[in-house]
Structures are given as structure tokens and as C-alpha cells.
Amino acid sequence: MTAKIILKMGDLEFNFEGSENFIKEELVELMTSIKGLLEYENKKIVKSNAFASGAASSVQQTLGINSVAQKLKVKDGKDLVLASAAKISIFGEKIKFTSKDLLLEMRSAVSYFKESYATNLNRQINRMTKEGILNDVGGGYYSLPIDQLKGLQEILLGGDHTIFSDDKPQDIKPLSVPLVKLIKINGFESNQVGKFLAATYFLTKKGVIPMKTSDVTSALRTLQIRLTNATECLNKNIKKGYIEKVSSHEFIVTDDGEAAIRIKE
Structure with a gap:
């Protein structure tokens, strides 16, 4: 014999159909799932x-x-x-x-x-x-x-809400700032770890996600900038919490890493 449960809470509606025994056995797990959904909804x-x-x-x-x-x-x-x-x-x-x-x-x-x-x-x-x-x-x-x-x-x-804001703090528009200026603004001319972070941030805004060390060094090489030890620069930024590895060879900029970069046109 089958049974059906319909629960409606606000905008959420749950429909479940199955045997009575199955419903009895799985009811606790079902309610746990509903509880989690309501926590998100609230x-x-x-x-x-x-x-x-x-x-x-x-x-x-x-x-x-x-x-x-x-x-x-x-x-x-x-x-x-x-x-x-x-x-x-x-x-x-x-x-x-x-x-x-x-x-x-x-x-x-x-x-x-x-x-x-x-x-x-x-x-x-x-x-x-x-x-x-x-x-x-x-x-x-x-x-x-x-x-x-x-x-x-x-x-x-919908059009009235967006998680992609075009209005950055202080009217900042990262993609309009060239890498060479980004390095200068942040005072990284003599800071190789900073240059690495700036290049990583710059590439992120260009859509290179995730990226490899070779992507960063290539971007810097276009400015005639060569890092003495790119791996060390990467590891120091990871230690600071500015970069996070997503695989053995790839990484992304963290929220703290983005916050550490300043841009002023």
C-alpha cells in the first residue's frame, strides 16, 4: 500500500509518495532535509x-x-x-x-x-x-x-537583484586597470610576492579561473618582470590566506586576497 505526503511551507512545497513502511523509515531523514531547506529559506x-x-x-x-x-x-x-x-x-x-x-x-x-x-x-x-x-x-x-x-x-x-555588481567600492573597475598600474598603485615594484598576487588578481578579473603558476609568470613576463622564485611567492601568498589551491597545480584568489588589492584610477 502506498501513501503520499504533501507539505507546504511558504514558497516551499514537498511531495513524497511511497510505501507506508518506507515513509516510516525515511521520515526522520526527510524532516532533516526539510529543516535544512527552511534554514536556507529564512x-x-x-x-x-x-x-x-x-x-x-x-x-x-x-x-x-x-x-x-x-x-x-x-x-x-x-x-x-x-x-x-x-x-x-x-x-x-x-x-x-x-x-x-x-x-x-x-x-x-x-x-x-x-x-x-x-x-x-x-x-x-x-x-x-x-x-x-x-x-x-x-x-x-x-x-x-x-x-x-x-x-x-x-x-x-531577476533584473532587480544581482550577485554580479558592476559598481565596485570607490567606483573601482578592475578590468580597466592594466597590470603594470595595479603593481604600482599597490607599491609592489620591489615586492615579488606582491607582484605575484597582483598578477593573480588581474588574471582572475580576466576570467582565468583557476590558474597555474605559469599563467602568472607569463602575465608578468609581458611587462619584462621575472620572478626569482615564483613557487615561493605562491606559497607565501597561500600562507597569508590570499591564495587557495584547488589542485596540486592550480589555485584561485581568496576574498582576503582580493581585499588586499587596492585600485585607484
Whole structure:
């Protein structure tokens, strides 16, 4: 005999159907998932670390995974992976995520999730990275391409809300500042660690995410700047918390690293 549960809380609606025994056994886990979703729904301000766009602004709105899935018209496993990635990236304060992060969100989408989606998740992720829907940033982490992320945030937040602010502090527009000026403004002319950070920040704003040491040294070489020990510069910036490794050879600038760079036109 089958039973059906329908729970509606604000904008969230949960539909679950299965055997009575299964519902009894899984009810605690189901309520735990609902509790987690409500905690997200009750947040008033969500800060997004949408690193590839520039400085992120606060979003006065948040959506649970079921609401995200509904807005994105999820129909299959691939759609649910994308919806989960959007939920994590836009509302979850994560610049990158693992397959476990995705699966956790997918399972929370009780109105859409099927167990077969979990079984096929790794294959689905591999296909989506090959298609350019997801970025494989190394170390078991993935991210959404910047254009994909912008399109999703438009659908989920609309024109009145954005996590991609064009108005930077002090009217700063990072992409308009050349690297050579960035180094000078920050007083890094004689500071190789600072030059490395400035180049990393500059490349981030150009969309090179993640990057390798060779990307940084190449950018500096165009200015006739050669680092004595690029690896040491990288490690010192990591120690300061300005750079974070996402794989053995790739890294990104952290929020603290971005805050350490000043730009004045």
C-alpha cells in the first residue's frame, strides 16, 4: 500500500509518495532535509563568492533547492545537477563544490530527486564538464562557468537583484586597470610576492579561473618582470590566506586576497 505526503511551507512545497513502511523509515531523514531547506529559506542576506565576476554584493533574497528547481524547470537528472550547482554557487556561499555537495542538494529536492540520479551522478558530471556546463577546477572540485552563472542568476533573481555588481567600492573597475598600474598603485615594484598576487588578481578579473603558476609568470613576463622564485611567492601568498589551491597545480584568489588589492584610477 502506498501513501503520499504533501507539505507546504511558504514558497516551499514537498511531495513524497511511497510505501507506508518506507515513509516510516525515511521520515526522520526527510524532516532533516526539510529543516535544512527552511534554514536556507529564512536567511535574509546571502553573500555570494562569485569570484569570476568581481566583488560580490549582498543578495536580499534566497531560494531553497525545490524553488530553484521549479524556476529552472527541472525535468531530469542533468537539470537537477545544474539546479543544485546554481543553488550552491548563488545562495550557498561556495565558489566551488564537490560531487557530494551536489548530491546533498539533489537529495534535498524531494519533489524532483530519483535514486537513479545518484547512481549516475559521476557520469553525468563528466558529461557536463565535457559539454562546458561545469568547470572541473581540480582536486575533486567543480564550478559553474561565469556566463552560465550569470544566466542562472538572472533567471533565479531577476533584473532587480544581482550577485554580479558592476559598481565596485570607490567606483573601482578592475578590468580597466592594466597590470603594470595595479603593481604600482599597490607599491609592489620591489615586492615579488606582491607582484605575484597582483598578477593573480588581474588574471582572475580576466576570467582565468583557476590558474597555474605559469599563467602568472607569463602575465608578468609581458611587462619584462621575472620572478626569482615564483613557487615561493605562491606559497607565501597561500600562507597569508590570499591564495587557495584547488589542485596540486592550480589555485584561485581568496576574498582576503582580493581585499588586499587596492585600485585607484
